[in-house]
Amino acid sequence: MTLHTLLDYETLRVAWWLLLGVLLIAFAITDGFDLGTGALLHLVARTDTERRIVINSIGPVWEGNQVWLILGGGAIFAAWPPLYAVSFSGFYLAMFAILFALILRPVGIKYRGKRDGLAWRRNWDIALCIGGAVPAVIFGVAVGNVLQGVPFVLDADLRIRYEGTFLGLLNPYALLCGALSLAMVAMHGASWLVLKTGGEVARRARSWGQAAAGAVIVLYAVGGVALWGAVDGYRITSTVNPGGPSNPLFKTAVRAPQAWFDNLAAHPALWGVPLLGFIGAAAAFAALRAGRGLAALAAGALSIAGIIGSVGAAMFPMILPSSRDPRSSLTVWDASSSHLTLFIMLVTALVFVPLIVAYTSWVYHVMRGKVDAESIAKPGGHAY
Numbered sequence: 001m002t003l004h005t006l007l008d009y010e011t012l013r014v015a016w017w018l019l020l021g022v023l024l025i026a027f028a029i030t031d032g033f034d035l036g037t038g039a040l041l042h043l044v045a046r047t048d049t050e051r052r053i054v055i056n057s058i059g060p061v062w063e064g065n066q067v068w069l070i071l072g073g074g075a076i077f078a079a080w081p082p083l084y085a086v087s088f089s090g091f092y093l094a095m096f097a098i099l100f101a102l103i104l105r106p107v108g109i110k111y112r113g114k115r116d117g118l119a120w121r122r123n124w125d126i127a128l129c130i131g132g133a134v135p136a137v138i139f140g141v142a143v144g145n146v147l148q149g150v151p152f153v154l155d156a157d158l159r160i161r162y163e164g165t166f167l168g169l170l171n172p173y174a175l176l177c178g179a180l181s182l183a184m185v186a187m188h189g190a191s192w193l194v195l196k197t198g199g200e201v202a203r204r205a206r207s208w209g210q211a212a213a214g215a216v217i218v219l220y221a222v223g224g225v226a227l228w229g230a231v232d233g234y235r236i237t238s239t240v241n242p243g244g245p246s247n248p249l250f251k252t253a254v255r256a257p258q259a260w261f262d263n264l265a266a267h268p269a270l271w272g273v274p275l276l277g278f279i280g281a282a283a284a285f286a287a288l289r290a291g292r293g294l295a296a297l298a299a300g301a302l303s304i305a306g307i308i309g310s311v312g313a314a315m316f317p318m319i320l321p322s323s324r325d326p327r328s329s330l331t332v333w334d335a336s337s338s339h340l341t342l343f344i345m346l347v348t349a350l351v352f353v354p355l356i357v358a359y360t361s362w363v364y365h366v367m368r369g370k371v372d373a374e375s376i377a378k379p380g381g382h383a384y
Contacts, residue, residue: 007343007346008243009242009243009339009342010242010243010333012336012339012342012343012346013242013332013333013336013342014332015342015346016075016079016080016336016342016345016346017312017316017317017319017332019075019346019349020072020075020076020079020080021308021309021312023068023071023072023075024068024072024308025304025305025308025309026068027065027066027068027069027071027072028184028185028304028308029188029301029304029305030061030064030065030068030360031062031065031066031068031069032136032184032185032188032189032304033058033185033188033189033191033192033297033300034058034061034062034065034105034132034189035131035132035133035135035136035185035189036132036136036185036186036187036188036189036190036192036212037054037057037058037132037189037192037193038058038105038128038129038131038132038133038189039129039132039133039136039182039185039186039189040054040132040186040189040190040193040205040208041054041055041125041128041129041132042125042126042129043204043208044190044193044201044204044205044208045201045204046200048121049373049376049377050200050201050373051121051125052113052376052382052384053197053201053371053372053373053376054193054197054201055109055112055128055384056371056376056382056383056384057192057193057196057197057371058192059109059382059383059384060363060367060383061363061364061367062105062106062109063106064359064360064363065360066102067356067360071353071356075345075349078337078341078345079336079337079341079342079345080319080330080335080336080337081335081337082158082160082246082248082320082330082335083319083320083330083335085160086150086152086160086162086320086330087142087150087320089160089162090150090151090152090162090164091142091145091169093166094138094141094142094166094169097134097138098134098135098138098139101130101131101134101135101138102131102135103131104127104128104130104131105127105128105131105132107127108124108125108127108128108131109128109384110384111124112124112125112128112384113384132185132189133182136178136181136182136184136185136186137178137179137181137182138178139178139181140174140177140178140179140180140181140182140184141169141170141174141175141177141178141181142169142174143177143181143311144171144173144174144175144176144177144178145169145171145174146311146315146320146321147173147177147227147231147233147260147311147315148171148173148174148231148232148323149232149234149255149321149322149323149326149329150162150164150320150321150322150323151163151164151168151322151323151324152164152322152324152328153322153324153325153328154248154249154322154325154328156249158247158248158249163324173223173226173227173230173231176219176222176223176226177223179215179219180215180216180219180220180223180307183212183215183216183219184212184216184300184303184304184307186208186209186212186215187209187212187213187215187216187281187284187288187300187303188297188300188301188304189205189209190205190206190208190209190210190212190288190296191205191209191284191287191288191293191296191297191299191300192293192297193205193209193293194206194209194288194291194292194293194296195293195294195296195297195370196293196370196371197370197371197372198370198372199372199373202291202293206288206289206291209284209285209288209296210285210288210289213281213282213284213285213288213300214285216277216281216303216307217278217281217282217285220274220277220278220281220307221278224274227260227261227314228258228261231260232255232256232257232259233255233256233257233258233259233260233261233262233314233315233321234253234254234255234256234259234260234318234321234326234329235253235254235256235259235262236251236252236253236317236318236331237252237253237254238251238252238253240317240333241333242332242333244333244334245334246334246335246336246337246338247334248327248328248329248330248331248334248335249327249328250334251327251331251333251334252326252327253321253326253327253329254326255321255323255326260314260315261314263313263314263315263316264313264314270313273306273309273310273313274306274307274310274313275306276302276303276305276306276309277303277304277306277307277309277310278303278306279302279303279306280299280300280301280302280303280304280305280306281299281300281303283295283296283299283302283303284296284299284300284303286299287299316332317331317332317333318330318331318332319331319332319335320335
């Protein structure tokens with residue numbers, strides 16, 4: 001017996017499906033409030049000092065928070081190569097737009113204070129708003145398209161042919177998911193600002209955060225109803241071999257109404273996952289109304305975990321369905337890397353992910369406390 005056979009192929013596939021979900025949720029929770037803070041910049045801050053307060057509230061942590069996005073992308077590349085190939089090539093223009101917007105954030109943060117001119121700083125403030133709002137919307141649009149199925153096919157040699165267009169991604173259900181994603185990060189960003197700031201900035205953040213939390217509840221409910229009544233899901237119709245070879249064409253699958261609710265119907269306990277999305281958003285609304293930033297941030301994190309987790313719970317074992325040829329759809333059982341690759345990666349992840357969590361926690365501890373106008377005015381008080 002070799003070392004990697006201590007865990008069978010099926011277990012490793014499920015473990016990496018769960019770990020990928022954890023990485024995506026961690027990114028949405030940590031970098032989510034950064035994106036939300038940027039998107040809310042013009043709404044919660046009116047003066048240059050107030051905008052510096054908002055920017056400095058995320059200044060020490062935003063770079064570290066993006067580590068989870070890199071880890072998620074790396075995990076997709078190494079653990080699910082066909083998923084990486086389809087999503088990063090088929091969604092190429094969307095990915096480019098996300099990267100362009102994300103690049104605006106560090107450039108805006110670093111360059112905004114290089115000159116004192118009003119127009120100069122206003123333009124960089126707009127860039128920061130774009131850098132916060134655009135990725136949030138596009139990530140949501142991507143999830144909406146995944147739930148509907150992506151227009152790709154696999155030929156007999158497993159070569160991928162993507163048959164969609166960028167404008168085709170901007171369909172009504174996908175845009176609804178994009179609006180939900182934006183509301184979700186706005187709620188989370190407002191909670192962060194209530195925790196980290198005071199005065200008028202915190203007051204405005206409370207107001208906008210409550211509006212965003214209400215929007216999350218409404219949009220999530222509308223999205224669920226639409227998923228039930230207007231969006232077809234996908235289900236596997238052949239015998240499944242969880243430990244079999246990674247070849248999607250060895251199965252058969254169909255597109256069917258309400259198929260995304262099969263798992264929830266078969267395992268009623270899974271209804272707790274989407275319920276967490278509603279409860280977390282409602283709790284965030286109440287905490288924001290009471291001015292309790294830490295409680296709102298924690299509740300928002302639960303809501304984000306529930307909303308993202310509900311997608312995984314509904315789709316399992318599908319990870320990327322094909323709207324052109326359901327048989328080409330990628331699943332947990334037929335789109336993974338080899339047994340040995342998944343084992344080596346899991347060992348690596350079990351070593352380094354806890355180190356990242358520990359270091360990140362230490363940074364948050366060191367940088368705790370509120371950012372206020374006095375510290376902004378003091379020379380050397382803050383970086384931006």
